[in-house]
Amino acid sequence: MISAIGNSLAENRLSLMEERCGIAVLEMFDSKYAGSLPAGEIKISNKDLKEKLFVTEPGVTRTTLLALHAFEEAVKDSQLRSAEITSDDTALIGATTVGGMCLTDELYRDANTDSKGSEYLSSYDYGSVNMYLQSRYSMNGIINTINTACSSSANAIMYGARLIKNGLAKRAIVGGADSLSKFTINGFNALHILSTETCIPFDRDRKGLNLGEGAAFLVLEKEEDCSGKNLYAEISGYANTNDAYHSSSLSANGDGPYLAMQAALASANIQADQVDFINAHGTGTENNDEVESRAMLRLFRTLPAFASSKSNTGHTLGAAGAIEAVFSILSLAYQEIYRGLNFKNPIEGTGLIPVLAYKKMFLQHVMTNSFGFGGNCSSLIFSRA
Amino acid sequence: MFYIHQHTCISPQQTYINTNLELLVESVDNQLKVIEPGYESIPPAVLRRMGKAVRIAVGAALSLLQNTTTDGIIIGTANGGMEDCFKFLNQLIRYEEGMLTPGNFVQSTANAIAAQVGLLTKNHGYNVTHVHRGLAFENAMLDAAMMTKEKPGKNYLLGAVDEISSFNYNIDYLAGWYKTENISGRDLYKTDSNGSIAGEGAAMFIVNNISTAANAYVKDVSMLHAVSEETVAAKLQYFLKENFKDDEKPDLLISGENGDNRLIKFYNTCESLIPEHTAIARFKHMSGEFATASAIALWLGCYILKEQVVPVHMIKKNSFATEIKNILIYNNHKGVQHSFILLSKP
Numbered sequence: 045m046i047s048a049i050g051n052s053l054a055e056n057r058l059s060l061m062e063e064r065c066g067i068a069v070l071e072m073f074d075s076k077y078a079g080s081l082p083a084g085e086i087k088i089s090n091k092d093l094k095e096k097l098f099v100t101e102p103g104v105t106r107t108t109l110l111a112l113h114a115f116e117e118a119v120k121d122s123q124l125r126s127a128e129i130t131s132d133d134t135a136l137i138g139a140t141t142v143g144g145m146c147l148t149d150e151l152y153r154d155a156n157t158d159s160k161g162s163e164y165l166s167s168y169d170y171g172s173v174n175m176y177l178q179s180r181y182s183m184n185g186i187i188n189t190i191n192t193a194c195s196s197s198a199n200a201i202m203y204g205a206r207l208i209k210n211g212l213a214k215r216a217i218v219g220g221a222d223s224l225s226k227f228t229i230n231g232f233n234a235l236h237i238l239s240t241e242t243c244i245p246f247d248r249d250r251k252g253l254n255l256g257e258g259a260a261f262l263v264l265e266k267e268e269d270c271s272g273k274n275l276y277a278e279i280s281g282y283a284n285t286n287d288a289y290h291s292s293s294l295s296a297n298g299d300g301p302y303l304a305m306q307a308a309l310a311s312a313n314i315q316a317d318q319v320d321f322i323n324a325h326g327t328g329t330e331n332n333d334e335v336e337s338r339a340m341l342r343l344f345r346t347l348p349a350f351a352s353s354k355s356n357t358g359h360t361l362g363a364a365g366a367i368e369a370v371f372s373i374l375s376l377a378y379q380e381i382y383r384g385l386n387f388k389n390p391i392e393g394t395g396l397i398p399v400l401a402y403k404k405m406f407l408q409h410v411m412t413n414s415f416g417f418g419g420n421c422s423s424l425i426f427s428r429a
Numbered sequence: 430m431f432y433i434h435q436h437t438c439i440s441p442q443q444t445y446i447n448t449n450l451e452l453l454v455e456s457v458d459n460q461l462k463v464i465e466p467g468y469e470s471i472p473p474a475v476l477r478r479m480g481k482a483v484r485i486a487v488g489a490a491l492s493l494l495q496n497t498t499t500d501g502i503i504i505g506t507a508n509g510g511m512e513d514c515f516k517f518l519n520q521l522i523r524y525e526e527g528m529l530t531p532g533n534f535v536q537s538t539a540n541a542i543a544a545q546v547g548l549l550t551k552n553h554g555y556n557v558t559h560v561h562r563g564l565a566f567e568n569a570m571l572d573a574a575m576m577t578k579e580k581p582g583k584n585y586l587l588g589a590v591d592e593i594s595s596f597n598y599n600i601d602y603l604a605g606w607y608k609t610e611n612i613s614g615r616d617l618y619k620t621d622s623n624g625s626i627a628g629e630g631a632a633m634f635i636v637n638n639i640s641t642a643a644n645a646y647v648k649d650v651s652m653l654h655a656v657s658e659e660t661v662a663a664k665l666q667y668f669l670k671e672n673f674k675d676d677e678k679p680d681l682l683i684s685g686e687n688g689d690n691r692l693i694k695f696y697n698t699c700e701s702l703i704p705e706h707t708a709i710a711r712f713k714h715m716s717g718e719f720a721t722a723s724a725i726a727l728w729l730g731c732y733i734l735k736e737q738v739v740p741v742h743m744i745k746k747n748s749f750a751t752e753i754k755n756i757l758i759y760n761n762h763k764g765v766q767h768s769f770i771l772l773s774k775p
Binding site for chain 2: 075076077141145148149151152154155156157160161165166168169170171172174175178179183184186187188189190191192193199203206207210212226227230231233234235284285286287288289290291292299300303416417418419420
């Protein structure tokens with residue numbers, strides 16, 4: 045994985061343990077907001093990413109570079125042989141909401157002029173990211189891209205798990221990638237949900253979210269195929285529901301989030317009180333944090349420890365579900381939980397306080413939430429391997 | 430896999446109201462644009478905010494959901510609402526990231542279609558959008574196959590949509606996917622040049638695992654990414670072997686042939702591998718080329734199975750089959766993404 049708090053799984057874990065915040069002033073691309081707006085930016089240029097990843101062909105976007113960076117690490121860590129990667133029973137399910145639209149200015153020129161066209165003509169859409177991975181790794185299994193806004197990569201993980209369960213794949217490489225773009229920065233800004241300060245999920249005085257960028261991939265295999273391999277966790281439950289309330293905000297009762305968490309518990313065949321930790325969606329917006337709190341309080345008689353890692357990475361949109369799935373898995377693998385940053389005062393009426401210090405603790409089941417525009421809500425449950 | 434109980438389609442042809450496929454609507458300036466109906470089931474205030482892709486997809490979907498409830502919504506779209514996406518993009522650049530209105534941004538996310546259907550039908554169930562370019566709809570079909578197996582007895586809305594906007598037309602034109610010379614859709618298959626004509630459309634289906642009263646049965650879906658016709662041939666041979674016993678054959682091949690002389694080798698290869706007595710029909714002169722055109726082919730397949738008639742202008746090779754029972758669909762997007770779909774009488 046790669047995010048604003050590290051270029052590898054190990055770096056990300058260390059940053060979480062050291063309570064490091066990756067949100068800083070935007071500086072890597074030409075925007076009116078560069079130099080002022082805080083964002084979870086990965087401070088590596090496209091040129092450096094290309095050199096590091098040996099990408100020499102034209103038309104490769106930052107979203108694809110981040111995806112490739114994370115994909116390479118996941119595949120190496122999983123010890124998959126190259127024959128397994130190219131095998132027709134290996135699926136690749138990736139998610140993105142920005143795709144090649146990170147190149148906002150190039151896209152504008154190519155869409156509005158009849159000149160020759162840039163090198164990116166085939167790279168603007170969502171499919172381009174995984175098409176590149178498919179081609180680079182000569183993959184022959186089911187290849188798919190999912191976009192359910194901010195819950196995209198949680199659904200990619202769920203889809204991969206279902207492919208395996210249904211016998212349509214023997215293994216699945218699942219995850220997501222998104223990069224910062226003028227398009228999303230201005231979109232979220234127009235909705236007045238971007239904070240000009242570092243976000244404070246679940247705090248009374250929260251002022252909105254910070255966008256971030258990153259990518260994460262996971263390799264899923266059946267238990268019986270995992271002997272002798274590096275095992276992090278079991279994916280034991282998942283659910284996808286819809287809030288069916290509004291295109292860009294959640295209902296006051298949080299029906300969608302509640303139903304997603306409830307159905308994920310049922311899918312994992314566990315009770316609410318068996319969940320030891322929740323990696324919350326926790327974007328830091330007025331609407332999300334209040335609604336998510338209410339939905340959690342509706343479902344859990346005693347709320348387990350919870351926190352939002354978006355205070356470390358920013359909101360990485362289509363990558364968030366996968367990045368936070370990896371954080372949940374790290375928690376299980378190392379039996380430790382990571383704190384939410386910057387928190388001072390609980391929201392009036394909910395009184396909920398996220399985890400305020402890194403600590404070691406026994407964890408059997410960890411839930412991770414991802415909610416998005418269009419009411420798309422997904423919850424995943426990972427369990428100790 | 431799954432049964433189709435209802436199907437509907439808003440396309441450049443008369444597929445939606447008073448269906449008449451014998452009458453061919455011709456392309457204009459190498460583009461085939463949808464014939465839009467009135468949208469009685471969409472509240473006017475909501476309709477005004479919808480871009481074309483959202484409008485036609487939601488309109489088609491709601492027409493199936495008047496008397497049917499579904500457990501989930503599964504949509505395939507390569508791009509979602511392009512029109513909104515570019516409206517927002519143009520605002521953003523022209524006003525130099527100044528005062529922007531969020532409406533187009535919210536509508537431009539690809540999941541806005543499934544989300545709007547969920548919202549307007551108060552559906553809290555499974556809701557997902559597959560966006561894998563030329564295989565977005567096929568992946569949605571595979572998802573529907575899994576869902577109907579996981580939740581027997583439940584209905585799912587399965588569908589696809591993509592639209593032409595002047596912006597994405599421009600981008601694909603610059604990339605060489607549309608013809609530079611102005612042609613008539615009727616002559617699409619006679620041309621010997623790069624590119625095709627642009628198209629758009631939405632097709633929606635109600636599917637489940639119940640055979641009773643079904644219109645059609647999707648027996649298999651197979652996808653591949655390949656640049657050589659040998660790889661495609663091997664996949665088709667395997668697909669035919671898996672799905673047909675010795676005495677069975679597809680009665681009809683619906684071919685995604687699109688007049689692009691770089692892609693004809695794939696279609697010729699597939700035609701050479703199907704039995705001699707299989708008829709061949711084409712549809713891209715009706716729909717134009719777009720990433721989820723295979724959903725239009727699936728709708729046409731449902732229509733043909735039900736009506737037992739193939740519109741004359743679609744026929745490439747006739748056969749003497751007394752009954753059309755099995756339809757094979759082969760589609761190819763931009764020479765890299767390929768799919769085979771097998772549709773049968775239930």
